[in-house]
Amino acid sequence: MSFTASLTHFINDNGPLILDGGLSTELEAHGAKLQGDPLWSARLLQTDPQAIKDAHNRFLLSGADVITTATYQASISGFVKHLDVSSEGARELMMSGSASGQRDRQRRLLVAGSVGPYGAFLHDGSEYTGAYAEEMSVEELKLWHRPQVDCLAAAGADVIAFETIPSIKEAEALVELLREFPNCKAWLSFSSYSDGSLFTDAVQVGSRSTQLLAVGVNCCNPAVVERCWTLPGRSFLCPLGGCCRVGPAQTAELRRELKGS
Template sequence: MDQLLQSAGVSGRAAVLDGGLGQLLADERPDLAAADGLWVAGMAARAPAAIQAVHRRYLDAGADIIMTATYQSSVDGYIAAGLAADEHEAAALFEAALRAAVNARRDYLAAAGDTRRPLIAVSLGSIGATLGDGSEYTGDFGGGMTAADIKSFHLRRFRTIAACLESPALHGQIDLLALETIPSLVEVEAVVAALGEAAQAGVRLPPAWVALTAASESQMPGGGTVEAAASAAASSPHVCAVGINCVPVDLVPALAACVQRATSKPLVCYPNGQAWLGSADQWKNRDKQTPLEEFAACARHWIHAGAAVVGGCCRTGPEHIQALAEMVRDADAQPRPAHK
């Protein structure tokens, strides 16, 4: 991970990750939303130029890492939504979403004259994120789904991504995989098993981070402790960092401590900018959002506690990332110790 950050021009300090994509676009472009369960992945399929524009906004705000609009993406999901007729067309949609991020970085570098080369991570949510029922927040994926089923799902998606990365437009352009919002120890173990099986089969993938979500200061919503899940994730040689995402800001210190007790691998922290109370209408109450100054001040503490990457998840936007970037580049953001 340190080598990647060094290649991005952010060696010696924490890297700034981007913020949310789906909710930002849903707020600004409600015409792009559709009831297909694909959320931002569907938006990327219908309007890749809009996704590319959001990536560029995050880069202009100071993001060192941007994540692709593929969080809910899966072959079966694209087909079920009527966006693809078969696996080949579904893979083309994956590739188009990745190209949106690559093109945004290309245009940013051409215009900015920056010494940084921001990184691109392929966002891959829990299997629950592709079911369209919110089960990535509970770990309840429906009766009859086994650990083997979950592993098979992730392995198939890894193979699709690897095939996309062999295309001339993407070869050498993607730096990381971001396995996100993983709600249970069982799924973490399935992800680790899938990464290992993919590597053994010669499937070429970038290094991955695994980001966990939580129901409390120590427990996963779908079963298992955060510490045990972090240990399981870190056991994989294909995992370069372990983190937490899609949780309230006030849970981050305790959850970060759980992760750090489990592993010395770099820590990634990107919580929500507003607490989720289970209602879409609740998101509309902007008074409940964490103020920008408070969000940046909290992130300063995460960095001083050892976080290598800080950013935002739901209900964070370019203004949050700009606040983080300004804080990180301030003189009081101390250099980080070296990580494995």
């Protein structure tokens, strides 16, 4: 089933699209030791993939329509460096997060392939400032992100979730890169700690691509999110869900508020 068909099915039959919550939070709640790990939850793709599947299942049982792969802090370079695997082994790990979700297709879900900012690989907090983007070109940022997007697209993710992007320059790189994968759809979520650009500027970047289905924010207080954004001639999907520290209980509460069940 294509993403467009899947999305139409969910919107028509189920109402608002409910995302899952904080995967790492849920993994840690069940014993995973992730703090300080340069790969964060992505390490478990090698060491304990069942823990990731179980966490996804708990979010699905709580009412989430979307599961997000454990690849936010993953990269081919990062896997090679921190797991001592080959480039091919790193690609297999990157793809495995999405592939596990495909096996649950009969459960009426969508799989979002998570792509974090370059700063997540640096593991120095710069994913919230975007400071690195000042010294990188758009082409350099595209070069960095290309292997990750290629793997998730090849694995059959329904949508690429560009998450916690802290700078307009990196967003522009991702929008340009997306054109290299014409069959992919994506959403673009900015960190509210970003580089100081106006959110209206972020929406304008998103409007340049018909492949982008949503532009939003994450890692922010819900109180600052006032409404969905629209542009003349364009409308964006408004998926709703949690981020860090949001577990299945909160996802279930959100579903009750939005769908009454």
